[in-house]
Every structure is written in C-alpha cells, then in structure tokens.
Amino acid sequence: MLAAGTSKGVFLIDEGTTSQVLESRGVRDLVVIDGRVWAGTGSGAFVSDDSGRTWQSAGLEEYEVWQVRSGGEGVLYASTQPTGLFRSTDAGRSWDAIDALLKCPGADEWCVPVTPRLPGRARALVVDSADPKRLWVGVEVGGIAVSEDAGETWAMTLPGENPDLHMMFAHPENGDVIYASTGYGRLDGVAEMVEGNAGVFRSEDGGTSWEYAWYGITPRYSRPMCIDHRSPFALTVASAPTAFSSYRDDDGASAMLFRTEDGGRNWRSLCDDAHSPSMANIHGLNVDPDVVGGVVIGTDTGEVWRVSDDADWSLAAEGLPAVFSVAAA
Numbered sequence: 001m002l003a004a005g006t007s008k009g010v011f012l013i014d015e016g017t018t019s020q021v022l023e024s025r026g027v028r029d030l031v032v033i034d035g036r037v038w039a040g041t042g043s044g045a046f047v048s049d050d051s052g053r054t055w056q057s058a059g060l061e062e063y064e065v066w067q068v069r070s071g072g073e074g075v076l077y078a079s080t081q082p083t084g085l086f087r088s089t090d091a092g093r094s095w096d097a098i099d100a101l102l103k104c105p106g107a108d109e110w111c112v113p114v115t116p117r118l119p120g121r122a123r124a125l126v127v128d129s130a131d132p133k134r135l136w137v138g139v140e141v142g143g144i145a146v147s148e149d150a151g152e153t154w155a156m157t158l159p160g161e162n163p164d165l166h167m168m169f170a171h172p173e174n175g176d177v178i179y180a181s182t183g184y185g186r187l188d189g190v191a192e193m194v195e196g197n198a199g200v201f202r203s204e205d206g207g208t209s210w211e212y213a214w215y216g217i218t219p220r221y222s223r224p225m226c227i228d229h230r231s232p233f234a235l236t237v238a239s240a241p242t243a244f245s246s247y248r249d250d251d252g253a254s255a256m257l258f259r260t261e262d263g264g265r266n267w268r269s270l271c272d273d274a275h276s277p278s279m280a281n282i283h284g285l286n287v288d289p290d291v292v293g294g295v296v297i298g299t300d301t302g303e304v305w306r307v308s309d310d311a312d313w314s315l316a317a318e319g320l321p322a323v324f325s326v327a328a329a
Contacts, residue, residue: 001051001328002014002316003052004030004304004325004326005298005324006027006322006324007026007027008023009022009041010024016317018317021048024039024041027042028123030329031068032328033068033070037327038092039055040067041065044057044060045057045058045065045092058093059093059095060080066079069125071150075088076092077125079123079137080121081118085122085125086098100147100154101137101151105156112140112141113141113187120139122138122139123139123140123165123166124136124144124168125138125168126169130175134175135151136207140183140185141163143157144207157207157208159180159203160182160201164185164191166182166224167180169235170227171233172233176205177204178202179227180201180210182222183223184197184242184243185243193220195220198214198222199213200212200237201214202263216267217239219254221242221245222239223239223240224283224297225237225238226285230293234293235259235264238255238283240282246281246300247301252277252278252279253277253278254277256278257307269311270309272312272313274313280301281300282299283298283322283323284296284298284326285326286326293308294306294308294309300322300323302322303317303320
C-alpha cells in the first residue's frame with residue numbers, strides 16, 4: 001500500500017482504491033520508523049501501528065510538525081513550525097523541547113518572509129545514523145543548525161550563503177555527505193532568480209563547507225528530495241520556477257523531476273513526454289521500496305504517481321486533495 005499525506009489528512013492507496021484514514025491539517029511528512037508509520041501534520045504528530053489503517057495522536061498538537069526522524073535506540077526527533085526541535089525517549093508518548101536551538105545567533109529573525117510574515121519553520125531534519133549525537137536542522141528561512149552533542153550546542157552554516165532550506169538528506173553510507181535543497185527566500189525578501197541563488201547544494205564535511213550542485217538545471221527552485229538507500233544511492237529532486245508555481249498558472253507549474261547517481265555532478269530528467277515539464281507541481285517525493293531506482297510522487301492536483309528509473313510514469317491515485325507527502329505503508 002501507499003500512503004498519501006494531503007492538505008486534508010492521510011489517504012491509503014491499495015490497488016487503485018483510496019480511503020481516508022486520518023483527518024488533519026496539512027500532512028507534510030510520512031515516514032516509517034521501526035515498523036511504525038509517523039505523520040507530521042499541521043495538528044501535531046500522529047502514529048500508526050497497523051500500516052496506516054488507524055492513527056493515534058502522538059503529541060505536539062500546538063505545532064506544525066514537518067519531520068519526524070529516528071535517533072536510534074527508541075529516540076525520536078521532531079522538527080516544527082514555529083521553529084522548534086523536540087526529542088522523545090518513550091516512543092512519542094512525551095516530548096522535550098531542545099531549547100538550545102533557539103539560542104543560535106539570529107534565531108529571533110528566522111521567518112518565512114511573506115506578507116504578513118510567518119514564523120520560521122524547521123522543515124528539514126537529519127540525524128547521523130552512525131553517530132546519533134550529530135544533528136542537522138534546516139530552517140526556512142534561517143539556515144542549517146548543526147549539533148555534535150545531541151542538541152546541547154549548535155553552530156550555523158549557510159549553503160552558498162542561502163538561508164532558505166527546504167529538504168536535507170545524508171548519504172546512506174557516509175554521514176559527512178549532506179544534500180540540501182534550497183529556494184529564493186531571504187530574511188529581507190526574495191533573492192534574484194539567477195543560477196546559484198536556489199537549487200541543490202552538497203557538503204562533504206558534515207556541513208562545514210558547501211558546493212553548488214545544480215549548475216545548468218532549470219527550473220532552479222528545488223524543494224522535494226529523496227535519496228535511495230540502495231546502490232547507486234540515487235538522489236531525486238523536484239523543482240519548479242518559484243515557491244508559488246501551481247497547476248493554476250496559465251502554463252501550469254512547469255515542474256521537473258531530476259536524478260543524479262554521482263552526487264550532483266551530472267543530472268538527468270525522470271520526466272516522460274507528458275510531464276516535460278509537468279503541469280502539476282510536485283510536492284510529495286519518496287523512494288519506492290518495491291522498485292530499485294523508483295520513486296513515488298504526489299502533486300498539487302491530487303495525483304500520486306510511481307516513476308521508474310527509466311522515467312516510466314504509472315498513475316496510482318487521483319482525485320485526492322493536494323498531496324504533500326507520500327510513503328509506502
């Protein structure tokens with residue numbers, strides 16, 4: 001089965017049929033951790049112990065939960081809007097705020113610079129699987145906070161001086177290699193829409209330094225991203241012209257789906273003839289565990305597609321609310 005996190009809750013997709021199993025505000029994250037399915041929603045965290053069929057609240061109801069990640073040995077982390085990072089040591093029954101994150105220099109200025117301004121959001125979270133004391137939190141708009149001691153102290157880093165962080169993933173076999181997708185947002189407005197100001201960045205030293213890995217790619221505004229834990233560890237990224245690109249635009253969203261197998265040095269399109277570019281924007285993106293090199297995507301038109309490594313698109317569901325996240329349940 002597939003699970004789709006939407007603007008109105010979670011839907012299960014099973015052999016072409018869909019059913020709503022959780023009603024909630026925007027479901028930004030779906031992830032399987034130790035056999036349990038976690039949902040990060042606009043109404044807190046939820047968890048399912050039966051492959052997404054039924055759900056229970058897991059706290060943080062006052063926050064929008066953007067990601068839930070494992071810290072190993074039963075530890076969980078959750079990142080939120082307003083910007084926050086929480087840790088649970090009892091499988092999500094209770095959460096403790098890691099307050100030191102908000103003491104980073106400039107944290108009081110973190111925000112989403114729309115009108116009116118919105119609180120900054122910790123929308124990206126990476127925990128080093130080899131050393132769970134190493135944490136990376138990507139803040140939109142603020143930058144990447146890095147901790148080497150499980151959140152006791154933090155340092156800030158900006159990929160290419162870009163504070164507009166969207167998604168982050170570590171290489172499955174090398175925790176020092178981090179990928180980040182970024183946009184044009186800046187604390188004082190919007191950056192010039194030119195190469196280098198948005199796209200994918202790569203670090204080979206745990207975030208100390210970064211290189212731009214999106215040269216020659218358009219559209220440049222990168223957001224959804226996933227990395228396959230199977231060799232060759234393909235990194236897949238969806239992009240669109242702007243933060244607000246939509247199927248409602250006169251020419252559609254003009255979105256694209258790209259793949260690299262060499263760390264961002266070379267990219268190729270995963271779009272077929274009907275989606276080059278895509279009229280619908282791609283918001284949900286995850287690895288397809290059933291197909292090596294495959295991914296599952298969700299769109300702002302309420303469609304869910306399976307996409308193979310050779311760009312074969314197969315429609316799994318349609319008619320849903322806007323899909324923000326997808327996962328195999």
